[in-house]
Amino acid sequence: MAFQTILKVCNPSPYQRSDYVEVDDLKALKVPSGLDDRHLRLLRLWHDGSREEIPFQVDYPFGKKVGYRSLTFFSRDTPPCDLDYRHHSAEFFLEEANPRDFGGTVDSEALKVEHCSVPGKFHRNWDPTAQISGVELSNGIAPTEAGFAGKSGLRVYFSLVPRPEPASPFNYAGAATSVLHYRSWQSGGADMLAPYDLIRPHSPRKCWGQVTTLDFYPLPWERRFYQSYSLLRPDSTEPRYSLAWSRSGPLRATVTLKSEPFHVQYGGGPFLKPEKAELPCYLYRILSLYMEKEFYTEQLIVRPELGLLDPGDRISLAFRAHYYSYLDYPDVLDTTVARSEKIPDYFAVWKQTGDAHRGYAFASDSHVRQLEVWPEWQNVLPTEIRWRLQLGHEHRCVHLFPFLGAYPHHNFEPYHEIGHTGWYERLLKPLQVLPLNRYVSP
Amino acid sequence: MSSQTILPPEARQGNIPLYEKFFLHDLRLSPDFLTQHRNLIRERLKRAADEFARDHGNIFAINMCLHAASSIILSNPEYLKTTLQAVKETRGLEAGDPTTVLTVGALYYLIKWDANMAASERQTADSPSKSNEAVMQADRLKMLQQGLDKINWLIGEDAMTVLGLKKLD
Numbered sequence: 001m002a003f004q005t006i007l008k009v010c011n012p013s014p015y016q017r018s019d020y021v022e023v024d025d026l027k028a029l030k031v032p033s034g035l036d037d038r039h040l041r042l043l044r045l046w047h048d049g050s051r052e053e054i055p056f057q058v059d060y061p062f063g064k065k066v067g068y069r070s071l072t073f074f075s076r077d078t079p080p081c082d083l084d085y086r087h088h089s090a091e092f093f094l095e096e097a098n099p100r101d102f103g104g105t106v107d108s109e110a111l112k113v114e115h116c117s118v119p120g121k122f123h124r125n126w127d128p129t130a131q132i133s134g135v136e137l138s139n140g141i142a143p144t145e146a147g148f149a150g151k152s153g154l155r156v157y158f159s160l161v162p163r164p165e166p167a168s169p170f171n172y173a174g175a176a177t178s179v180l181h182y183r184s185w186q187s188g189g190a191d192m193l194a195p196y197d198l199i200r201p202h203s204p205r206k207c208w209g210q211v212t213t214l215d216f217y218p219l220p221w222e223r224r225f226y227q228s229y230s231l232l233r234p235d236s237t238e239p240r241y242s243l244a245w246s247r248s249g250p251l252r253a254t255v256t257l258k259s260e261p262f263h264v265q266y267g268g269g270p271f272l273k274p275e276k277a278e279l280p281c282y283l284y285r286i287l288s289l290y291m292e293k294e295f296y297t298e299q300l301i302v303r304p305e306l307g308l309l310d311p312g313d314r315i316s317l318a319f320r321a322h323y324y325s326y327l328d329y330p331d332v333l334d335t336t337v338a339r340s341e342k343i344p345d346y347f348a349v350w351k352q353t354g355d356a357h358r359g360y361a362f363a364s365d366s367h368v369r370q371l372e373v374w375p376e377w378q379n380v381l382p383t384e385i386r387w388r389l390q391l392g393h394e395h396r397c398v399h400l401f402p403f404l405g406a407y408p409h410h411n412f413e414p415y416h417e418i419g420h421t422g423w424y425e426r427l428l429k430p431l432q433v434l435p436l437n438r439y440v441s442p
Numbered sequence: 443m444s445s446q447t448i449l450p451p452e453a454r455q456g457n458i459p460l461y462e463k464f465f466l467h468d469l470r471l472s473p474d475f476l477t478q479h480r481n482l483i484r485e486r487l488k489r490a491a492d493e494f495a496r497d498h499g500n501i502f503a504i505n506m507c508l509h510a511a512s513s514i515i516l517s518n519p520e521y522l523k524t525t526l527q528a529v530k531e532t533r534g535l536e537a538g539d540p541t542t543v544l545t546v547g548a549l550y551y552l553i554k555w556d557a558n559m560a561a562s563e564r565q566t567a568d569s570p571s572k573s574n575e576a577v578m579q580a581d582r583l584k585m586l587q588q589g590l591d592k593i594n595w596l597i598g599e600d601a602m603t604v605l606g607l608k609k610l611d
Contacts, residue, residue, distance in 0.1 A: 406542065
């Protein structure tokens with residue numbers, strides 16, 4: 001009998017929401033392995049009894065060989081529900097059947113992943129065997145292409161290699177080296193990392209969200225200090241990333257960056273086995289852009305990959321991640337840091353001039369610690385931002401770039417967008433399929 | 443109205459209005475610097491004027507103008523701090539955000555400066571097409587200024603008076 005199941009979606013907010021729903025692992029829904037969006041269809045079951053087929057997307061975030069599948073779909077007009085995910089307020093029907101082709105209704109040009117193998121040359125098709133030096137994700141129609149005003153979205157370039165060109169002065173591996181912001185672009189300054197480079201050349205240092213170091217802790221009874229692994233080893237063996245997954249589907253443009261292998265010392269003894277082992281591990285960074293949103297999401301997972309482990313299982317190690325960013329602004333410009341120790345899961349750094357506000361915001365389901373915005377602390381260095389995440393297994397993060405133009409006048413609320421759109425709706429209270437399936441490896 | 447008539451009267455009389463003092467004297471921006479980047483500045487103002495002509499484009503046009511002015515200010519940041527302090531300490535401008543006041547003053551200066559250039563290009567044009575282009579640029583600048591006049595240059599009429607910004611007749 002063909003597979004079918006009901007997905008019950010909970011909106012844990014006191015207001016109606018239209019938002020994305022993500023299921024980390026199709027195994028949690030008991031979807032037979034091998035089925036993906038070529039073999040499944042998804043229907044919205046409306047309260048009046050009508051059914052509507054909707055687009056959805058299945059990704060293989062760790063690569064097709066691993067077989068692990070995530071599901072993304074959009075739940076429109078989801079009625080409010082319990083705040084604690086006890087009940088659901090929307091239903092969807094997932095079944096094994098030929099899906100409808102949404103090619104005519106979903107703008108395939110808006111969600112894009114472009115792959116760069118040599119500087120300046122991009123191609124849409126991903127060849128998993130090719131060496132990729134960078135990926136560019138975009139989620140809307142850029143102003144120059146659109147020819148009309150008012151569209152929002154981003155175009156973000158991530159470097160997979162430390163030195164895109166032999167003369168590159170810095171290690172860019174894993175950093176977003178340009179964040180083109182469509183509304184800001186329309187207002188004059190396209191790249192959020194260097195919005196005032198009309199006359200002065202931008203600093204080559206500019207970057208956002210580079211993961212620099214990972215920390216691993218021993219088991220509680222071990223008398224060892226934590227172990228750090230630098231992803232920017234400053235020697236001739238500077239690590240690079242490879243591309244484990246890339247897809248621009250109907251719901252999101254997504255890529256997974258996979259680090260080079262590194263070894264974590266594991267000591268299970270005297271209570272666990274093996275007593276001592278050296279685990280070859282990889283950092284996976286799942287980066288996604290959703291239609292016309294002014295943020296990208298990131299999920300950080302460190303997976304040990306040994307012959308004896310089932311690659312389809314979601315086994316991960318707990319770690320801390322350290323981030324680095326550099327914004328190209330003159331030092332004298334005022335910086336506002338929105339950060340509350342009471343909710344240490346997000347922050348926003350704002351740069352303001354001529355009444356235009358540009359925000360650089362980050363939220364995570366792990367606490368953000370050690371936030372350092374340099375001019376705040378030392379008043380001399382350029383605009384560097386460093387932070388780290390508290391120990392956790394699967395860090396879900398949102399990198400948000402709010403932009404308030406000088407006109408019309410806005411009430412400047414430094415916390416609102418990152419606190420609400422970034423943290424509350426995406427991380428703390430996302431729309432979820434019940435029973436909750438995050439972090440579960442069935 | 444020809445582009446000549448939007449020259450600030452203070453400039454013609456040799457008095458220096460406050461917006462010009464902040465922009466040229468306090469920030470120490472040289473006219474040579476502007477001349478060096480005249481194509482870039484004109485291109486931006488031109489694009490902003492084109493945006494104005496679009497439906498709802500005035501939001502982007504105004505922001506684009508301000509961005510051009512901010513870019514010029516921020517490419518010469520050595521004296522920015524002292525200039526912002528001077529803006530803050532000026533009677534009648536204390537209430538506003540000093541970066542906004544300075545940026546708006548810079549934008550006003552740039553529009554006048556480009557209008558002057560367009561006027562002189564028109565006079566010295568050696569072909570009808572160059573003369574036409576100069577006239578079109580003057581018209582674009584006039585449209586921008588009228589748009590900014592409508593919203594009192596974001597700083598209100600009182601601050602405009604202190605700064606020396608005058609609306610078109």
